[in-house]
Amino acid sequence: MAPSPEAVRLARRLRDLRASERLTQKELARALSAEVRIAVATISSWESETNPKLPPEERLRSYALLFGTNPVPSRVPREQDLTPADRERFNTLHRELVNLRDDIRHQQTSAPSSNSSYTFDFESGRITLICPEVPEDGRSSLGQEDNPNFTKLYKYADLDALIEMWGHVRASNPELRVRHRLPSEVSADHLSGHLILIGGIAWNRVTSRLLRVLDNLPIRQLSVPDLADGEIFRSRDGREYRPVWEESKDPEDDAPTRAELEADQAQDAWRGDTRRELVEDxxxxxxxxxxxxxxxTITICNGVYSRGVLGAVRTLTDDSVRERNEAYLADRFPGGVFGLLMRVSVVNGEAVTPDLEIADNRLFEWSPEDEAE
Incomplete structure (x- = not known):
């Protein structure tokens, strides 16, 4: 899809500012890298007329400080060090660049495209993905620190969802710091930034803690006696939302022992000696x-089981439905605050990404605007 005229105008303006001072992209990247390093490829992406990336607003302020100073210095100056004439040029240029950026944001909000994910396009701040930890008795030996081939990612549960979300958020926010952490590694510094919580309350104690803090979200996750490996959802009106199991068509001679099922976190896949198949999370x-x-912000991507977690993540990362789902969220929840319970079909073991335009996929919807009506 071709970029919008608004995006092209900003890209050309940034390129022209650099060219007017005969700076290379490498020289400009060095000049702008006072606190956070900026790669040459990032400068190139901001100037691209075929696929321009939107710079964070604070980067446009740095542009205005640099190019509003006469002569242009080798590093971005502090605003308090500007002369009156430089300050006037800085303010004029800053307003111009911010207005160009606002035009792009307005165009994106009114007409989302498949080239970006506006829900995961953050203006500023650190972004931390918090992913659950696999219990030790169900963890690969490669996830043990005393193993010479120790690989930390073997300690993570919901790896499919983590990798999917990590790549998407990094691509959407090339200038922001994106990191992933286990719940035991989370600090106050992480909690003050954008948080993306992956996985449920059993293995992600941060999700469990925050779901108790977020009183306005009328959805809770809770354990029930008939499910050993997952937790169902309950809305404030008392309705419960559960996965769907069917008796498996594949023959199985001997049922595993209870100890084996517990170690594999697969107790729900059996009822007595009958093997079952998960068909809907x-x-x-x-x-x-x-x-x-x-x-x-806090974004929660959760499920009764891991298929539900992956379905929540892929709602806005799967390019086959992302554009439609972004458009639905923008229209249905213009304030950007919402809660959705969705049906995730499972076919041949694979989670099918929910299409939000299909009403049957939306089990429960909430926003503060709904309560205000």
Whole structure:
């Protein structure tokens, strides 16, 4: 899809500012890298007229500080060090660049495209993905620190969802710091930024803790006696949302022992000696203000089982439905705060990404605007 005229105008303006001072992209990247290093490829992406990336607003401020100073220095100056004439040029240029960027944001909001994910296009701040940890008795030996071939990622559960989300968020936010952490590694510094919580309450204690803090979200996850390996969802009106199992068509001679099923986290796949097949999971996808820093957000991607977690993540990363799903969220939840419970079909063991335009896939919807009506 061709870039919008608004995006091309900003890209050309940034390129012209650099060219007017006969700076190479490498020289400009060095000049802008006072606090956070900027790669030459990033400068190139901002200037691209075929596939321009949107710079964070604070980067446009750095452009205005640099090119509003006469002569242009080798590093971005501090605003308090500007002369009156330089300050006037800085303010004029800053307003121009911000207005160009605002035009792009307005165009994106009114007409989302498949080239970006606006839900995961963050303006600023650190982004931390918090992923559950596999219990030790179900972990590969390569996830043990005393193993010479120790690989930390073997300690992570929901790896499919983590890798999918990690790649998408990194691509959408090339200038922001994106990291992933296990719940035991989370610090106050992580909690003050944008948080993306992957996985349920059993193995992700941060998700469990925050779901208790987020009182306005009318959805809770809880354990029930008839499910050993997953937790169902319950809405505030008392309705419960559960996965769907069917008796497996594949013959199985000997049922595993209870100890074997517990070690494999697969107890729900059997009822007595009858093997069962998961055909439908339930996913929670929610976006709320971060209760520890209201200028940042919390995104919850959760499920009864891992198929639901992956379905929640792929709602806005799967390019076959992402554009439609982004458009649905923008229209249905213009305030950007919402909670969704979705049906995730499982076919041949694979989670099918929910298409939000299909009403049957939307099990429960909430936004603060709904409660205000």
């Amino acid at each position: 339930v996913a929670l996808f929610a976006r709320l203000p971060n209760p520890f820093n209201h200028s940042r």
